Amino acid sequence: SKLGTILGVSLGGLDMWTNELFGFSVFGTLKHGKSDAKSLKPAAECKPIVYPKPDGKISFDRLSSVFLSNTNHEEDQPIHLKLADPALQKTSELGVYGGPSTRYCPAGVYEWMEKDGEDTFVINAQNCVHCKTCDIKDPNGNITWTTPEGSGGPNYPNM
Numbered sequence: 001s002k003l004g005t006i007l008g009v010s011l012g013g014l015d016m017w018t019n020e021l022f023g024f025s026v027f028g029t030l031k032h033g034k035s036d037a038k039s040l041k042p043a044a045e046c047k048p049i050v051y052p053k054p055d056g057k058i059s060f061d062r063l064s065s066v067f068l069s070n071t072n073h074e075e076d077q078p079i080h081l082k083l084a085d086p087a088l089q090k091t092s093e094l095g096v097y098g099g100p101s102t103r104y105c106p107a108g109v110y111e112w113m114e115k116d117g118e119d120t121f122v123i124n125a126q127n128c129v130h131c132k133t134c135d136i137k138d139p140n141g142n143i144t145w146t147t148p149e150g151s152g153g154p155n156y157p158n159m
């Protein structure tokens with residue numbers, strides 16, 4: 001990611017083959033230049049992407065995929081997704097970055113809804129599939145994933 005697609009893929013291939021054939025890495029372990037959260041750009045610098053609707057054959061809506069994960073949390077358990085500063089979420093996550101949590105979360109946990117004329121951040125924690133994307137991707141590090149009570153979460157019976 002530091003060197004761009006063409007140079008990065010070429011050198012990645014060289015590194016892979018020296019590892020495979022000779023058992024050593026030319027470059028060792030490289031670090032990313034910045035965190036995932038810092039790689040987000042303000043919404044004003046980006047063009048909206050219009051995705052086609054899921055066709056139910058090769059693409060599926062998020063909630064039917066969450067259903068397949070057998071995700072379950074006790075209804076009354078304490079929320080395991082901690083929002084540190086609700087005001088910052090509104091001014092920055094929504095105001096500056098256009099609410100990326102509503103798109104990066106694979107389970108549709110986060111929603112911005114209008115309540116009494118105000119944008120309100122809603123956390124549907126019972127749908128969380130514990131990927132921890134929100135923990136690393138929130139632009140302000142404002143969301144912390146914590147271990148849920150009572151082993152709740154996804155349950156893939158065939159894995």
Ligand code: SF4
Pocket residue numbers: 081104105106107108109127128129130131132133134135145
């Ligand atoms: S851990 Fe993953 S599934 Fe759970 S709320 Fe965060 S982004 Fe969504």
